[in-house]
Amino acid sequence: MVYSMTGFGRGKKETDRLTITVEMKSVNHRFCDVTVRMPRQLLIFEDKIKKVVLQYVKRGRVEVFVNVEGEGLTKKKLQVDWQLLSDYYRSLQEANERFSLEDRVTLSQLFSLEGVTEIVEEEAENAEIEKLLIDATHEAALQLKGMREAEGRALINDIKEQLSLITECVVNIQMFAPDVSEQYRERLAKRVHEFLQGTVDEARILTEVAIFAEKADINEELKRIHSHIEQFTAAIGSDAPIGRKLDFLVQELNREVNTIGSKANDSRIALHVVEMKSALEKIKEQVQNIE
CATH class of the missing domain: 3.30.230 (Ribosomal Protein S5; domain 2)
Known part of the structure; x- marks a missing residue:
């Protein structure tokens, strides 16, 4: 989950x-x-x-x-300073004797004297x-x-939609990829023909096309994207926290897509690269919120 x-x-x-x-x-x-x-x-x-x-x-x-x-x-408790109370009492008695008074000392008087009693709170x-x-x-x-959990389900549903879009783009790119080298060969032959006015070194063109084809080959990147998506899907079904792993996979996917964008010299592939980047950006935002 x-x-x-x-x-x-x-x-x-x-x-x-x-x-x-x-x-x-x-x-x-x-x-x-x-x-x-x-x-x-x-x-x-x-x-x-x-x-x-x-x-x-x-x-x-x-x-x-x-x-x-x-x-x-808390519970409240009455605290009596008995020593202070005794001192007060003795002082009052002494005052009665010293000044020849007969003022009776009551408990209410004693307990109302400052500092004799205090209400304190004790933890229950x-x-x-x-x-x-x-x-x-x-x-x-x-x-x-x-x-x-409910928000997690919503996040995963959105991520799955974006992964499906990426997968669809990869399938389309795989269909377009073989045409890239042939289109480059045709453009190169046309330019050489125009420049040399009819004299064309076919072997030279084939060599240039071969070099271009090697540089523009995106099969490995497409395979790795498929692999990362499979790992992404497997992680989603795991019970362990997967947020960090998904974040790493998003970075890897983004790296492969960027490589395809820099290699493939084709407008149709470039369009799908833009779509994949947009989908990955949405996935990245969602993954940031996954445990």
Whole structure:
């Protein structure tokens, strides 16, 4: 199966106290690169999230966004500075004695004094949060993979159309190729005849035509194009990531087509070379997006 490198996925898991939403998007990249953006309290799960994503993605840049709603991430706790509270109490008692006062000290007064109490947040238990987070990540990654698969099918269908066009051009070029040398011989003989006014060295012409035919021979290039297309088609049916291999084959195809264009001295072949270059340019754009 061929996958595109672009896609989007979303997963959501929740309890009565907590809702975790994971969203991820992927774009083209030479390698596989996963970045995660999430609340500080969840950073301990970053590696586990990346491992989940890598089960579904082999190539591309993937950005993962984790959003948490609810009170489940932390729990509040009252912290009392008992030493400070004791110091306050002793100071108040001492003030009563020193100034002959009988002001009673209440708990509400003591606890309202600055610095005696503080409400702090503690991280909640990890087990439940981890399960929600990992489940939501799997859901988002599976959706991302599905979108990449659908786009991959569309890419391959378009590539196959362009490969068919190239194959058709190659077949036509193979029909025209034998005429190139004969047409060159006729043009050469006509020019020599005009220049020498009837005296023509036929052996010399045949030698020149033979040299031209050798230089203009494109059979090897046509064979290699057939071979590259076969390799391209075989790669498409592979289960492994094939983007880099296809990119290499496109470069090789383009090299052979350019060689044919420089060798073949024929307007009909030149027209097909232009068509093949156009098709290869479209294939190159599509291949850049394949995993």
